[in-house]
């Protein structure tokens with residue numbers, strides 16, 4: 001059976017996007033891992049599935065699978081590619097879409113300048129809902145490492161859920177941040193029951209941060225949309241940032257806005273198509 005797909009990326013966070021509105025296919029986690037492989041497969045950070053909605057007030061269902069085969073709740077860069085894809089594939093003519101994800105509803109808006117704005121939902125700040133096993137309340141949490149890493153014995157971070165779990169650490173410079181060593185240790189730490197995406201944030205000024213993210217189930221990516229949202233929310237909670245912030249990631253820039261608790265986080269950025277492909281399943 002032939003399966004058509006499109007390879008896309010948002011600032012270098014790359015995706016295999018599959019239309020399961022006009023096609024029918026079932027991919028198990030083993031197949032996702034094989035397809036994600038950058039040598040023996042197609043190669044991607046996440047697989048995005050476009051499905052018919054389950055709720056009448058939604059336009060589509062949006063499902064996300066990490067390269068390790070696990071299904072996750074949200075993907076911001078993927079949401080922008082989703083909006084571009086459904087328009088390009090003529091699955092809709094609407095330039096404002098409501099999509100359902102397992103992390104909650106998102107609103108996608110395709111601008112005239114081809115930048116795409118996503119209402120990413122309201123961040124969840126209660127540690128137990130992220131989930132994170134916190135020792136106390138408050139915007140900063142501490143964790144003592146089982147084994148020191150690069151001389152680091154204890155780390156401090158904010159925790160936020162954007163539907164998916166994030167831990168955000170402040171660093172002096174993203175260039176020297178211990179992403180490859182500390183990232184995997186925190187990603188799978190026992191105090192994060194569902195594991196966690198780990199962000200390393202450098203505050204340039206109140207309207208500009210640099211960010212690197214070690215993603216749950218993937219590793220370091222060139223960009224992470226939900227990670228950018230989580231970092232800005234953490235920075236605002238800690239009194240370091242204004243409500244509109246330019247987030248500079250290795251793959252490029254996103255604009256993130258958050259008016260404060262109880263409000264949605266709004267992300268704006270690009271989405272690119274690389275190629276169309278066909279797969280013999």
Ligand SMILES: N[C@H](CCC[C@H](N)C(=O)O)C(=O)O
Pocket residue numbers: 013045046066072073074075076077078164165197215216217218221223224225226227
């Ligand atoms: N790259 C995605 C994040 C995927 C999140 C995934 N790594 C998880 O396990 O939550 C983004 O742009 O938001």
